[in-house]
Amino acid sequence: MSERTEFILAMADDELILGWRNSEWTGIAPFLEEDVAFSSIAQNEIGHARALYELAAAELGTTADALAFDRRPEEYRCAPLVELRRLEWARTIARHWLYETADEIRLAALKASDDPELAGIAAKMDREEAYHRMHAEMWIDRLLATDEGRTRLNEAVDELWGPALGVLDDELRPELRRRAEERLGRPLPDVDPVPRGAHEAALAELWEEMTMVRRSAPAGSQW
Amino acid sequence: MIYEVFRQERKGQPFQHAGSVEAPDERFAEIYAREQYGRRQESAALWLVRRDALSEIDDFPDEFDLKYRRVDGYSIKTRLREAREKAGTLETAPGGEP
Numbered sequence: 001m002s003e004r005t006e007f008i009l010a011m012a013d014d015e016l017i018l019g020w021r022n023s024e025w026t027g028i029a030p031f032l033e034e035d036v037a038f039s040s041i042a043q044n045e046i047g048h049a050r051a052l053y054e055l056a057a058a059e060l061g062t063t064a065d066a067l068a069f070d071r072r073p074e075e076y077r078c079a080p081l082v083e084l085r086r087l088e089w090a091r092t093i094a095r096h097w098l099y100e101t102a103d104e105i106r107l108a109a110l111k112a113s114d115d116p117e118l119a120g121i122a123a124k125m126d127r128e129e130a131y132h133r134m135h136a137e138m139w140i141d142r143l144l145a146t147d148e149g150r151t152r153l154n155e156a157v158d159e160l161w162g163p164a165l166g167v168l169d170d171e172l173r174p175e176l177r178r179r180a181e182e183r184l185g186r187p188l189p190d191v192d193p194v195p196r197g198a199h200e201a202a203l204a205e206l207w208e209e210m211t212m213v214r215r216s217a218p219a220g221s222q223w
Numbered sequence: 224m225i226y227e228v229f230r231q232e233r234k235g236q237p238f239q240h241a242g243s244v245e246a247p248d249e250r251f252a253e254i255y256a257r258e259q260y261g262r263r264q265e266s267a268a269l270w271l272v273r274r275d276a277l278s279e280i281d282d283f284p285d286e287f288d289l290k291y292r293r294v295d296g297y298s299i300k301t302r303l304r305e306a307r308e309k310a311g312t313l314e315t316a317p318g319g320e321p
Binding site for chain 1: 244245246247250251254255257258259262
């Protein structure tokens, strides 16, 4: 598999798994409006995953569905940040913000790349991600505005910082640190990035649930 | 805070009340309204108005039954028929009265 395809798959897996995790709030988000908004964001992420899988599938001679659902859990290349399960709301928002911030840096690099296909898809994704960032930033402002909110956000970010660094390649990590520290107005812990492939146990559980229907009615089944 | 949301389906059309969103401030309200009333491409534009910024009037007394000021005071059907008769364009509807 080419380095390019591996990279596309990693990004697709990030979007799919985060979309799946965020959709776990559907029906139980803190209030109705947030429920609708967060679910809609989750659907967008899954839409991005599909576009990326299609790009990879064309190169690998397979289909987007096969890439999304027919691989074993250990074959996924997503960052552990997106795999974590049942984060309470402050952690969910912290992860959402950390991911969107990292994703913005990654997309900016892709938009500037000389691969027209990747640059094009990154530009399209970024136009939707802009609203995800607005949503995340508004929550960060809200949390930073009170003592309780700030404490909970800071605890969550410290806890998620290693996995957050793992979303990006080495050369882009300092930019993530710079933006996050500036936004929070404090230094972040000096920890090692949690790399891709170091899967959380929670991924296997997610995979069981996510691929259940597909496995019960394998590709080619008629509905 | 409750924000009333008005939705324009296509450019140039009037805005119509779509519903409301509850949000702590205008920024949250805009994001929530966008997702609730715009994510399916069903709106060309939205207006958000804080409910407490709206003035409502809901009393319209008509003690002397001034029918002639109301649209239902006129029978369009009769007037239309008279006009057609005058113009000589009255047609007989198939199988019935004109």
